[in-house]
Structure formats: C-alpha cells, structure tokens
Amino acid sequence: MSNYGPPNPYQQPYAPQGGRPGQQPYQGQQPYRQPPQGYGQTAPGQPYGQQGQWTPQPPLARKPALVQHALPVVTLDQLVGHEITEVLGDVVGVVVRTRELRPDLRQGNPMDGYVTMLTESRQDAVTRLVEMAVAAGAHAVVGLRYDCSEITQSLSEVAAYGTAVKLAGAGEPSNPSA
Template sequence: MSNPYGQQPPYGQPGRQPNPYGQPQQPYGQPQPQGYGQQGYGQAPQQGYGQYGQQQWSPPPPARPSLRRFGMPVVTMDVVPGRETADVLGPVVSVVARTRELRPDLRNAGVVEGYTAMLTDSRQDAIAKVVDMAREAGADAIVGLRFDCSEITQSLSEVVAYGTAVTLAPVADAGAEQAAPTSSF
C-alpha cells in the first residue's frame, strides 16, 4: 500500500498511517500529546506537577469564620444573663442582600467551603447592621436575635437578622454594700 507522501506504515502495525507532517499519530482512544503547557479546548487542566517538576499552585482555603465582637451584648435568649432589663425600645431589623454566585476569592476553595464562608459573612454583616440600628436608638443590648433567609430572585438571596433592642438596669455595686458598716448591737 502506498501513500502520496512516500511513507509506509510501520512494520507490524497494519493500517496505522503516520502523520504526513512528521508527528506520529496516537491510536484511537489514547490522549493526544500536547505542546508546552497546552491543553485541549474544553479540557480540565492537568493536575499534579507543572512545568519543570514544580507542583501546581492552588489557592488557600478561605479563612475560617471567627467570633466577631459587636460592642454590645447580642444574645439569642430573651434576657442578658446577670442583668435586668430596664426598658424595651423595640424591634431592630437588618436585611443583607447578596448574589448567590460565589465571590472570586471563594471559588477555588470548593463549593461547600465557599458557600459556608459566604453565608457566615452574610449573617455576621446582618448582625453588625442590627447593632448599628440598636445603638442609634440608645440600646444597651439586643435580645432574642433571630435570622431568616430567603430567595429574592434566582440570583439574589437575603439574610435578615432581627431582635429586640433593650436598655439594661445599672449594675448594683456589690462592693459598696459590703463596705457599709454593720452594727453589732
């Protein structure tokens, strides 16, 4: 069998034709070799080691959520432990609307970790706004903090934080009571 380029199939491999441009063809079902750092269109990047034996860089996971301090007691209970409520100022509410799409800094961390970090941030931001509203009203604390979440549109969701703004009774000075002299008569 002859071909127009004058090359013959390799010995022992009938029907396998060499590439007329000098590069050997791979049998069907085996990956085609790629050039320097190239990958096929629409294929996932190769994992493992990159060029020159260096491991490919992967972004660090998002920071783990940590406790935020808000400058006033914010509790899910109906009272602040160890304090008496002097006055109820009223309900405080905040709404945080966020896109349901992962932020760029969270996309490479994995879907579950990325959404967990984003939802935690949304709730903490909603608490911060409730605290600002309560502070403006003259509150000392927020009791009965609750959350509500819902979908606004296919691409937007909301996190609502709400509670009751209260003022607290002054703490009785326990040291002054003990320092008062008692009569022994």
C-alpha cells in the same frame, strides 16, 4: 442485522481500543480508556509512589472569624447577669447578596466558599441590627433570630432581628443577692 433494539454483542466486531464497535479513535487523541502519555511514571526526583506531576493546591478561602459588636447580642430572652429595665422594640438588619461566589471565595473547595459567604452575610446583618439598636439607645439585643429568603433567581436576603433593651446599671451586672 436489525437497527432496532439493543445490539447483540456477539454480532458486533470487537473494538480493540475500548471504543465503540466498528469505530477507531480520532486522529491525534489518546485511545479511549488509556492514560495520556507519561502519566503514571515517576518524575525525576520524586519519591517512589508519587505519580504524575505535582501541582500545588489552590489556596483555601479564608475562614470567617468572630465579630465583636458595640453591645451584647444574644439568642436568649434574657441577658445572664443583667436585669432588663426597658424594652425599646424590635430591631432589624437586612443584607441582600448575589448568590454567586465572589472571586476571592472561588479558590479551593466551593462548599467552603459558600459557607464563608453565608456566614459573612449573617454577620453583616447582625452588624446592621446593632447599628439600629445603638441608634435607639439600647444596651443589648435579646432574642436574636435569622431569616433568609430568595428575592430573585440571583439575589438572596439575609435578615437578623431581635429586641433592643435597656439594662439596669447601664450594662453592669446586677447583684441578685443584694
């Protein structure tokens, strides 16, 4: 028998428990491809068809919610129903976060945890942008955009930027028909 090339299944002894030919399972372990003892049996008090032991699902990561800001922030270049009287300049909000999930977001589906973390990072960046706009005396921020980048292998940056503007009537809608 040669040690080279694929083994010939007709020359190998049959592996009775699903293991490799000529090997037996380790002592104390279940044979390969066989379920553990008691698996698949209906537990007392369980309805027919539910097998194994019931374990509760871990709680899901909380979902992000809408954040209200001190002034309107829009992705549009104009604020509908308002007239821009002065452009104050660009405003920026930057947040740096670790790329690892926080412990409170590690429960449930990890993808949901990452979605929550990324959404909260963007919301925090907008909150910092609004703080800068309020300090500049703005009534609104138009042209909101996001940018994300990797700083190191473990840190990411989320930036929100836009244009701080003053509105006619200090934030009250203008009347185009007058």
